[in-house]
Amino acid sequence: MMINVPADDLGVVLRRDLVAAGIHDNAIARLVRAGELVRMRHGVYAVAQQWNQATARERHVMLSRGVVRLYGQDVALSHVSAALVYGAPDHGLPLTHVHLTDLAGAGERTQASVRHHRGGCRVDELSRRGECWITAPTRTALDTAAIVDRDAAVCVLDWFFQQGLSSPEECQYQLDARSVWSDHLDLALKLGYARVGSDSVAETLARLAFLDAGLPEPELQLEVRDQRGWLIGRVDFAWPEHRLIVEFDGRQKYHSMRRPGESIEEMVLREKQREDRIREATGWTVIRITWADLQQPSLLIARLRRYLKPAA
Template identity: 45%
Template sequence: MAPVRAVLESASLLTVEQGLAVVDAGLNRRLYDAERLASQLELMQSWPGCRHLQLVVRMADGRSGSVAESRCRYLFWRWGLPAPQLQYEVTSDGVLIGISDFVWPDLGLIVEFDGKEKYLKHLRPGESPGDAVFREKRREDALRRVTGWRVIRLTWGDLERPERVAGLLRAALAA
C-alpha cells in the first residue's frame, strides 16, 4: 500500500486535529507531496469516514516540524485566528538568527512551541539540558532584539487549554 493511502486511511479514523498531525508528518518526511495527497483523497471521497479529510488535506503543511506544531495550527484555525507563517527565518545582516515555528510578521508576533524533546534532542557535545535552555533563551533575546517583535512560548500543557491560548494570542495579535 502506498504511504499516502495508508496515511489517509489512518487519518479517516482520527479527529481532524489528530489526522492533521499524521498527514503533516508524512509531508514533512516527503513520503508524498501535496499533489499526490489531493489525488489520493479524490479516490477516497465516497469512502466511509473520509468526509473530514477534505479539511485535513486543505490544512496540511509539511513545514510543521512536529505533532505539537500541527496541533497548534489546528488550534489557531479552530479558534478563528489568522494563519501564521511557518518556519520563519529571522536574519540580521545575512546571518541566520533563528527559525521560528509561527510568525505573524505584520502583527509583530512570534510563537514558539517548547517541548522537552526540543532541548534534549539538540544537545551539543558536553552540553547539559540547562545549557540548551540558556542557549534557547539567548536565541529568543536575539529574535526580539533583531525584530522588535513579541515572543510567546507554548507548551504541551497549553494545548490542553485551547481557550486560554486563543485568548492570549488574540490579545497579542490585537496589541
C-alpha cells in the same frame, strides 16, 4: 535446558518458526508458562523480556510484524499499523488492532485483534518491508487519517509531509482518485488542515487551536536573519503583520536540539540567546507556550488575541 528461540530483532516469532526449529507445541506451552514467551495472538509470540520492556506503541509494532508475516503475500500492513512502522506519531491513534488491507479483495472484518480492510491498491500504493507488503507512505497517511479524529489525522498528515515521505499534492492526487469512496468528504476536510512545516505533534495541535478560535493562520518555520543576512533561526509560528512570534517549549524539542556533549543547562542558555537575537533582529514580541497552555486553550487564545486583535 536452555531453548534457543528463533525470534527476530523485535523479539517476534511465529509458531511455524518455532516448529521448524524443533520446538513443538508442548515445549512452546512450557516456555509461555515459564514466562519466557508471551502469546500475542494465535500463532504469534514474543520474547517476554522484550515484550515486558516495550511501550504500547512498540507492542503494536511487534504484533504487526507477526501478524503480517502470518498472513503472507495476500495482505499489506496498512492504516495505523503502517503509520507506526514508518515512525508517525501515535497521538490519538487506536493501538488495539493491527490493520491489514486484503490485496485479494476479501471483505472487511475484525477478528482476533486484526482489522481487515477491503480496498484495492495500485502498484504505486505498495512497498516492500522485508518479506512483507506495506502500503506506501501517501496511501498510509490517507488511510490512517480516514479512520481517526481530525486532530490525530492532521498530526499524522503533518508528520508525513515534514519527513518528506508525502506531500499535500500527492495526497490530493490520491484523494481525487478515490473520490467515490464514502470517506472522501471527511478526508478532504482533514487534508485541508494539514500543512508542511510542523515539527511536532504539539505544534500541529497548537496550530489547530489557533484556527479553531478564528485566529489568522500563522506562517510556519519563518526564517529570521540578522542585518548581514545570516540565519539566526526558524520560528514555530509567526504573524509578521502583527509582529508576533510564538515558540513551543517541549521536552521532545529540547532533546532534539541538544548538541553532542552539551548539557541541558547549556542548551537552554543557547536557546535563550537565540531568542534574544531574534527579538533584537525583528523587534517583535516573542511568546513561549507549553503543553500546559494547550490544556487550557481558552486562556492561550485570549492571550494571543491581545496581539492579533486588529485582524482577529
